[in-house]
Amino acid sequence: xxxxxxxxxxxxxxxxxxxxxxxxxxxxxxxxxxxxxxxxxxxxxxxxxxxxxxxxxxxxxxxxxxxxxxxxxxxxxxxxxxxxxxxxxxxxxxxxxxxxxxxxxxxx
Numbered sequence: 001x002x003x004x005x006x007x008x009x010x011x012x013x014x015x016x017x018x019x020x021x022x023x024x025x026x027x028x029x030x031x032x033x034x035x036x037x038x039x040x041x042x043x044x045x046x047x048x049x050x051x052x053x054x055x056x057x058x059x060x061x062x063x064x065x066x067x068x069x070x071x072x073x074x075x076x077x078x079x080x081x082x083x084x085x086x087x088x089x090x091x092x093x094x095x096x097x098x099x100x101x102x103x104x105x106x107x108x
Contacts, residue, residue, distance in 0.1 A: 007084075007099060010073055011040060012106040023073065026065040038103065042084045053090040076104035087092065 008023045011034055020041040021028040027048070029040040052058045071093070081100035091097045 005083050007045065007101045008073065009038065009080065009101055009103045010069060010076060010106055011038065011103060012072065012076075021065060021069060023065040026063050042082070042101070045089035046084050046086065049094075049099070050087055050090045053093045057091055058094075071103055072106045076106040079105050 001095070002010060005024065007025070010021045010023055012019050014030070017030045017032070018034045018037045019028055019030050020034075020037040022041060022045060022073070025045065025048070027041060027044055029037045029044060031037040049090060052061050080103060081102045082103065084101060085098050086094065086096065
């Protein structure tokens, strides 16, 4: 099975709430702080990758976000990189212990 590609997370504000949006998977979380929404999104991604590996359906995770979000990425500022650690079973199946993530902040 192929390794999980690097992911892009766009952080922005919608309706006065921070949003973290994984553009390759079109997953998003909202909450009360930037740190919290990013942490929640990372947990969601980790859980969904684990489920997909268990069902041999990793390809179904990837459904890109609508074009408007990719366009916003072009104007966003880089926040840095992180890794999402994977549990043992998905890590073994994917030959990777973590998923690389690049974060960007978008002006409102």
